Amino acid sequence: MSGALRIVELEELFAALTPAAVIAAVRNGLIRHARGEVSMPPPMQMLFDEPAGDCHIKAGRFRDGECFVVKIATGFYGNPERGLPVNDGLVLVFDAKTGSPQAMIRDRGWLTSWRTAAAGALAAEAGMPAGARTLGIIGTGHQARLQAEWVTRHLDIGNVVVFGRSAERADALAEDLRRIGLTASVAPSIDALCESSRLVVTCTPSNDILLPAGAVRDGTHIVALGADSPGKQELDPVLFARAAAVMVDDRDQCADHGDLSHAVRRSLLAPDAAIVLGSVLAGNRPYPRSTADITIADLTGTAAQDVAIASLALSVIDGAHGSTVRS
């Protein structure tokens, strides 16, 4: 008979994973994906109207790996009104030689949150403008908080400026960030945020242009990670035509349903013109930008990251060491 299914609870993940270890694992996953060493079918999405929500199913494996991973992550934006977090889900690890499930990681969406935070930090690193000292965050949710924390620590930035459509939520996020030692303030407008930040991360569930092309100053690197389903959009597509370089976590996914997809549909950029993020990361240095260049990293989230973080989690928990991922 096949073996027992091991169940890993969220508390074990909090105890086992550190941001640095997650970033290292996700870096490896993205580089291996760029090298064609990751097998991953196109992701599956279910969209819900009433109440509004989505479910992302991603599956993949390192071609030489002993396991494959199926990740199910949900986001239901009205959950806070019910006293529930927006995100939930679980990650399954299977034996790639027998198809037998080995582990269910009851991550409640946290592995996805962390591997997304890690990809944001790596995408910020890959296009980092020399001398940028302030991180601009557009968005005020769970992932916005993680991006602020992980990107600043990874790149040793001390200042954060936040913009949110709800001023109250932006205030709350800035206060939260001050509590963990960052200098954080709220920008009164997106234009003001862009004026103060050459590194801008967008992380909202927006379905329309949030960042107008006119607001983005020369020399800015934009990391866009909100658009992960058909219909979602954060950036003015014109920015893709203006950008000196566009990086993508996965070319097909970004051309299909990332922010890039809107530019592709308007023929502002051919998908082939985008650089795969893992290729930049493999070089161990940021994209060689000129001072005035605008660059974009479009992230949709890849199964390569899910495989990387799930494998890390199981191996660390087996080793029973590591400190906390929670600040």
Added chain:
Amino acid sequence: MSGALRIVELEELFAALTPAAVIAAVRNGLIRHARGEVSMPPPMQMLFDEPAGDCHIKAGRFRDGECFVVKIATGFYGNPERGLPVNDGLVLVFDAKTGSPQAMIRDRGWLTSWRTAAAGALAAEAGMPAGARTLGIIGTGHQARLQAEWVTRHLDIGNVVVFGRSAERADALAEDLRRIGLTASVAPSIDALCESSRLVVTCTPSNDILLPAGAVRDGTHIVALGADSPGKQELDPVLFARAAAVMVDDRDQCADHGDLSHAVRRSLLAPDAAIVLGSVLAGNRPYPRSTADITIADLTGTAAQDVAIASLALSVIDGAHGSTVRS
């Protein structure tokens, strides 16, 4: 906080489900799918080479339902050499209002096996030639045994003829079937099987034509359910051009990777010419065939069936009645 994840073990399913109840639920699922009442994204597949295996991920929901279902089913054909069953997997049920996982059904592939057996029985019913008294089964595996049992009981047929590429395995299956009260014998060839059976079910993992057009007698109804991944094939595509009616569980899936796909690629049949099985079942009578007609039902397996059987399982286990699905 979101609630605890309920875990349902295989033993509970064996105790809770009856073939009649599964067939009724799957009938309802297929009919609702034909009416457009089921939301299901295109399925996801992972294929493995060494050792050979596949993983099918299907997700769906009844549009008015309170849950959605994600089903992961694996098949690794070398498992018996390792003392493991070919199939494994699990089924997850989520709250469609919050995205929170509610139940993990550790079915080890059995819900997929049963809902496939049920679809086979219903597809046989839908094209049943009047007076057919012998069921021909091509294949000798786990699903072949289930088809033999479920189709004969559902349609009140007493005789089964089996053909397998391994005579030894065909003998073993026939003996198995005699043990549960059927009159069962082994056909020495596919031609002999076709001579004796006007109702033929193919259920193999074949990657090439197994049932030649020349072997199929006038008046035969073929249920083809082996081809469920790109590359798999059982029927001579010419049969699709010759058929008076082609039924499909899902038009897009069958045109993409069912047996129908080979006929579509050779322009022998347009996908639109296929009839959706649920539409025939909704009429509560078999397809109105002429005596000499050849008809085909091509089954790839749908999320509608997974939703139907998972919902049935949870509701019966909650109600704590029902008898055994195991004969």
